[in-house]
Amino acid sequence: QSTSTFQWPNALLGWADKQLFEGPLSILVAGCSARDDTTVAAQWLRIAYHDMSTHDIDNGLGGLDASIQFELDRPQNVGEGMAASLNDFSEVLINSPFFGTADVIALGAILAVATCGGPFIPFRAGRIDATVAGPATVPQPQESLATHTEDFRQMGFNATEMITLVACGHTLGGVRQVDFPDIIADSEEAFVDFDTTPAFDNTISSVSEYLQNTTQNVLVVGPNVTTRSDFRIFSSDGNATMQSLLDSNTFTQTCADLLERMINTVPSDVTLTQAISEPFNYVVSEPLFSYRNDTLSMATTLRVLNASSSATVTLFWADREGSFCPSTGCSVESSGSEQVLFDINFVGVDVGTAERYQFNATINGATSISKFWFEIDNNDGSSPITIDNNGAGLVIQQDSLFVDNSRSAGFSLPAPSFKTFNTIVVAVRGDATATASIIVFDPFSPNTAPPFLPVVSTVDLVLDETNPPDGDFTFFAGNISRTANFLDLTATSAGTTYTQINFDLSVTDFPFIIESSS
Numbered sequence: 001q002s003t004s005t006f007q008w009p010n011a012l013l014g015w016a017d018k019q020l021f022e023g024p025l026s027i028l029v030a031g032c033s034a035r036d037d038t039t040v041a042a043q044w045l046r047i048a049y050h051d052m053s054t055h056d057i058d059n060g061l062g063g064l065d066a067s068i069q070f071e072l073d074r075p076q077n078v079g080e081g082m083a084a085s086l087n088d089f090s091e092v093l094i095n096s097p098f099f100g101t102a103d104v105i106a107l108g109a110i111l112a113v114a115t116c117g118g119p120f121i122p123f124r125a126g127r128i129d130a131t132v133a134g135p136a137t138v139p140q141p142q143e144s145l146a147t148h149t150e151d152f153r154q155m156g157f158n159a160t161e162m163i164t165l166v167a168c169g170h171t172l173g174g175v176r177q178v179d180f181p182d183i184i185a186d187s188e189e190a191f192v193d194f195d196t197t198p199a200f201d202n203t204i205s206s207v208s209e210y211l212q213n214t215t216q217n218v219l220v221v222g223p224n225v226t227t228r229s230d231f232r233i234f235s236s237d238g239n240a241t242m243q244s245l246l247d248s249n250t251f252t253q254t255c256a257d258l259l260e261r262m263i264n265t266v267p268s269d270v271t272l273t274q275a276i277s278e279p280f281n282y283v284v285s286e287p288l289f290s291y292r293n294d295t296l297s298m299a300t301t302l303r304v305l306n307a308s309s310s311a312t313v314t315l316f317w318a319d320r321e322g323s324f325c326p327s328t329g330c331s332v333e334s335s336g337s338e339q340v341l342f343d344i345n346f347v348g349v350d351v352g353t354a355e356r357y358q359f360n361a362t363i364n365g366a367t368s369i370s371k372f373w374f375e376i377d378n379n380d381g382s383s384p385i386t387i388d389n390n391g392a393g394l395v396i397q398q399d400s401l402f403v404d405n406s407r408s409a410g411f412s413l414p415a416p417s418f419k420t421f422n423t424i425v426v427a428v429r430g431d432a433t434a435t436a437s438i439i440v441f442d443p444f445s446p447n448t449a450p451p452f453l454p455v456v457s458t459v460d461l462v463l464d465e466t467n468p469p470d471g472d473f474t475f476f477a478g479n480i481s482r483t484a485n486f487l488d489l490t491a492t493s494a495g496t497t498y499t500q501i502n503f504d505l506s507v508t509d510f511p512f513i514i515e516s517s518s
C-alpha cells in the first residue's frame with residue numbers, strides 16, 4: 001500500500017485532492033490569453049495576494065483567510081477583478097463545512113499560475129475563513145518605498161522577497177483604466193498589461209522588459225510618477241534582484257517558493273494539511289447505503305492512480321461482529337470502471353491517469369457491515385495489493401443511521417411552484433419513537449454581491465409515510481436544497497444517539513423526478 005494514500009476517513013484531504021485534480025476551477029481558469037474581461041487567471045492571483053496582505057507577523061493574526069470578502073469597499077482593494085473572482089469561486093459550489101473560501105482562493109491562485117505556464121505550486125488545505133474584515137494593510141501604488149518595505153516585512157517577506165514577489169505577480173495581467181483612472185488617463189484604454197506576453201514567464205516579461213527599458217508597465221513608466229510603485233520597488237537594490245531573475249530557472253523556482261509561502265501565509269493558529277502535488281494513489285468515495293427487504297446495499301468507488309488495464313478489483317467486507325464470511329460471500333468484484341477525468345489537465349498539469357472502479361455490495365441486513373477493504377490483482381503474476389487503510393480497514397462508524405440512497409430523490413414541482421429540492425430519506429435503527437435531524441451545508445449563497453457566505457441550516461426530519469418500516473429500520477424524511485453538498489446526521493433511538501458527520505451528498509445519485517401538473 002502506498003504511503004501517498006491518507007488514512008480514511010479524512011474529509012478534508014479527500015476533498016482537497018478532488019478539487020485540485022478533478023474540480024471545476026481548472027475548467028473555469030483554463031487558458032491564459034491577453035487580458036480582457038474573459039480571462040480570469042490574473043485576477044485570481046491578485047485576490048490571493050490582497051487577502052494574504054492582512055497578515056501581521058508580529059502578532060500572528062491575519063493572512064489568507066477570505067477576510068477580503070468583507071474588505072472590498074476599501075480603496076486598497078479597488079478592482080473589478082475582486083468581486084468577479086469571488087463570484088467565480090462561489091459559483092462552482094465547492095465550499096464545504098471544512099473547506100472554506102480561503103482554501104478556494106489559494107487553489108485558484110495555484111491553478112491561475114499553472115494555466116499561464118508558471119510552476120505548479122503544491123496545495124495545502126485547512127485555512128479558516130474569517131468572519132469579519134482584517135486590518136487595512138494592502139500596499140497601494142501611491143505609497144512610498146519605505147511604507148511598502150514595512151508592509152511586506154509585516155506580511156513576512158524581506159526587501160529582496162518583496163521585489164521578487166511583485167515581479168512574480170506582475171508577470172500576469174495589468175491595470176484596468178476604470179479601476180485606476182489616475183494611473184491610466186486615456187479612457188479608451190481598458191487595460192494596460194504589465195508586459196507583452198500573457199504568460200507567467202520572464203523571457204519577455206515584467207523582468208526583462210523592465211531591465212531593457214522597454215516595459216509598458218504603468219507602475220514603472222506611467223505618466224503619474226507618484227504611482228510608479230513597481231519602479232521604486234524593482235530598483236530599490238540597484239536592480240540586483242531583478243538581474244538575478246533574468247535567469248528563467250531562477251525566476252520559476254523563486255516565484256514557486258515565494259508564491260507557495262504567500263498562499264500558505266495564514267493566522268498562526270491555523271494548521272494546514274500536508275502539501276498535495278500529485279493525486280493520492282487510492283481514494284475511496286463516501287459509501288452509499290440503502291436498506292430494502294432485510295438487505296443492506298452499499299455502493300462505493302475506488303480511484304486507482306495509474307491503474308493496470310488488466311486489473312481485477314474486489315471489495316471485501318466484515319460483518320457487524322467483525323468477522324469475514326467467505327462462505328456467504330462477503331466480497332464483490334467491481335461492477336465496472338471508468339477513466340477519471342483529471343480536470344487539472346485543462347491548466348496544463350499532467351498528473352498521469354487513473355481509473356475509478358464502482359462497487360455494489362449486497363449485504364445481509366441482519367449481520368450488516370463493520371468495515372471494508374479492497375484487493376487489486378493486476379493479473380500479471382505480481383502479488384495482489386490490499387487497500388485496507390494501513391491494516392485498520394475502512395471502518396463504518398455505525399450502521400444504525402444513514403441516508404438511504406435509493407429512497408431519497410430529487411423533485412421538480414410543476415407550475416406555479418417550479419420548486420426543486422431533494423427529499424432526503426434517512427434510515428434509523430429503531431421505531432417511530434426515534435427522532436432524527438440533519439445539519440445541511442449549502443455552498444450556494446443567496447447574496448448577489450460579496451460576501452458569498454454558505455447557508456447552514458438544521459432540518460428536523462419527520463416520519464416518512466411513503467416508506468414504511470423495513471426490518472429493524474424506520475425512515476424519516478426532510479426536504480433540502482439541491483445545491484447542498486454535505487450533511488451531518490443525528491438520530492436518537494431508545495435512548496441511544498447516533499451521528500454521522502460530513503456525509504458527502506455530492507457523490508449520491510438520487511433519481512430526479514419531474515412532476516407534471518396533471
Ligand code: HEM
Pocket residue numbers: 035042043045046049078079080081139140141148165166168169170172173174175176177179180229
Ligand atoms: C507594492 C505592492 C503592489 C502594488 C502597489 C500593486 C498594485 C497593483 C495594481 C494597481 C494593479 C491593477 C489592478 C486592477 O486594475 O485591477 C495590480 C494588478 C495585479 N497585481 Fe499587483 N501590486 C502589488 C503587489 C503584487 C503582488 C505581490 C502580487 C502577487 C504575487 C500582485 C499581483 C497582481 C496581479 C496578478 C495583477 C493583475 C490583475 C488583473 O489583471 O486583473 N501584485 N497590482
